[in-house]
């Protein structure tokens with residue numbers, strides 16, 4: 226217990242980095258993944274092929290491979306750009322982890338988005354067309370609202386995976402939550418308590434998100450407010 | 454301009470081969486253990502005993518909501534304090550099996566749930582006991598429905614096996630990473646790594662497809 | 678009003694519609710009959726521009742809808758189509774389903790659109806369901822809302838694709854009554870249906886299709902009492918009135 230209290234600063238700092246990495250790459254991958262999913266869903270062949278290639282390659286390799294690849298190839302470039310002077314955002318490790326997690330997760334989100342879009346029945350789309358709605362109106366008022374409510378459970382579990390996946394950024398030396406715990410037990414040899422605490426914190430975050438998602442599922446269209 | 458030079462890979466071919474064998478060994482054994490454990494969990498969860506159901510649910514939630522890396526560290530670092538010491542590679546297999554079994558049992562359960570409850574009632578009414586009902590009636594129907602989803606769990610397992618490198622097991626990922634970083638031949642090694650993992654996951658995808666097709670020939674298909 | 682010239686439609690290599698020629702006058706009520714799979718739905722979808730013809734021309738009020746330069750969305754506001762499976766948007770209330778297109782496509786004000794929606798719901802007898810979601814409606818009610826949704830665009834022509842096939846006899850009656858009222862109001866209509874009694878009572882013209890071709894067309898009396906073609910006789914026998 227004393228080891229935890231004595232090192233709580235380091236643990237909190239690690240947790241902060243984990244959460245920031247998770248949230249930032251979560252938002253980025255949601256945007257990127259939606260675009261990729263739309264590209265693969267579209268009828269524009271070159272766009273479709275590019276999106277499909279990126280998605281399929283990304284989904285067949287391990288995340289750690291992705292992280293170290295981005296780190297080794299991008300950090301020379303990132304080091305030169307050096308835009309952020311912040312202690313956290315400015316570190317090459319954080320930036321590389323952010324890029325890798327965003328790209329990696331976006332491939333999975335793209336597939337969720339695509340299958341959500343595909344799950345909207347053609348008859349629904351035809352009904353919308355028949356009313357004279359153009360492609361953007363169809364997407365905005367009919368296809369996306371239907372698709373999003375079906376996508377929610379899969380999206381939430383993808384974000385849970387993302388939070389868990391941030392632990393792998395420790396491989397490039399980013400001192401996020403897992404690595405901060407590791408540093409402490411390497412000093413104190415108190416593996417049991419520290420790993421139990423680290424596991425508990427991850428569990429609370431991820432289990433909380435999954436329970437939240439179950440609540441959403443109980444009212445399928447409740448999350449989508451339509452104002453037009 | 455960076456000039457690709459694949460001869461570095463030839464020089465390292467023994468290491469690469471050994472790493473590949475370790476990855477295959479870990480993946481294959483973990484797949485078998487994970488599947489068996491998941492079947493057991495699925496059976497237990499279907500029993501009318503509150504306590505068993507609670508315990509299995511607790512296991513599944515814990516396994517799914519804690520990063521695999523932390524679970525791996527716990528087995529590697531904490532278990533020895535309680536007199537349970539395994540070699541690093543066995544720690545890896547154990548962690549991967551426990552982690553993946555939780556996911557597989559969720560997949561199997563969704564299959565079980567899509568089987569009409571009348572099937573179970575009819576079987577019980579015929580006098581089959583709960584184990585017979587599970588093994589002969591509900592489980593065979595459930596597994597057919599979920600084979601594609603099951604395949605993607607085994608694919609995840611192969612990718613996750615790369616985490617054993619965190620506890621100093623020299624698997625294919627470790628060889629690729631070290632080679633790329635130490636020889637400064639990043640692109641050659643990563644191209645190889647990508648191809649190897651695509652190959653491994655591709656094989657699982659093909660096997661899944663074959664099993665799915667062959668099961669469709671026999672027996673009537675259950676509609677989801 | 679509608680003029681179809683030499684219309685053919687292929688899905689891949691299979692020919693679904695073969696050289697269809699058809700003219701529909703303002704105020705005409707046409708019922709389209711034929712065995713399942715003969716291409717009735719495909720024909721309606723071609724007329725509404727939901728399927729692209731492989732060859733041939735379709736004119737709505739002398740505007741060629743098969744031409745690339747035609748704004749299909751604009752043409753569609755003049756046509757309404759109602760499907761067998763209602764296809765109400767599940768995430769919108771009845772009111773939102775009906776007012777979506779008038780507000781977004783016709784740029785009607787929200788108040789005006791809601792007023793129109795209430796009028797139409799009154800007409801189909803469902804004003805009390807205005808704030809319900811589609812899954813809270815019976816099949817017959819959902820279909821009448823779908824009809825109201827199409828009518829809200831004030832179309833000149835209504836296309837109905839087996840509007841009662843998914844309904845039980847009681848609900849079928851409700852929906853057919855709505856259709857009869859529309860006919861009395863002078864709406865131009867093409868109705869795909871298996872309800873021969875409805876066809877006989879309401880239609881000006883009956884068209885029989887088989888394997889993607891128009892086999893015979895005539896007024897109801899002639900069609901039922903004096904069929905010309907063997908296929909028509911066989912068909913009428915099979916539906917035994």
Ligand SMILES: Nc1ncnc2c1ncn2[C@@H]1O[C@H](COP(=O)(O)OP(=O)(O)O)[C@@H](O)[C@H]1O
Pocket residue numbers: 688693711712713714715716717718719720
């Ligand atoms: N999108 C499509 N792709 C391929 N074949 C289709 C498609 N839509 C309809 N068909 C085929 O076209 C034929 C006519 O269909 P349809 O117009 O729906 O017939 P009906 O409405 O008279 O029952 C059927 O054989 C059907 O299988």
Ligand SMILES: [Mg+2]
Pocket residue numbers: 714717718719838839
């Ligand atoms: Mg049809």
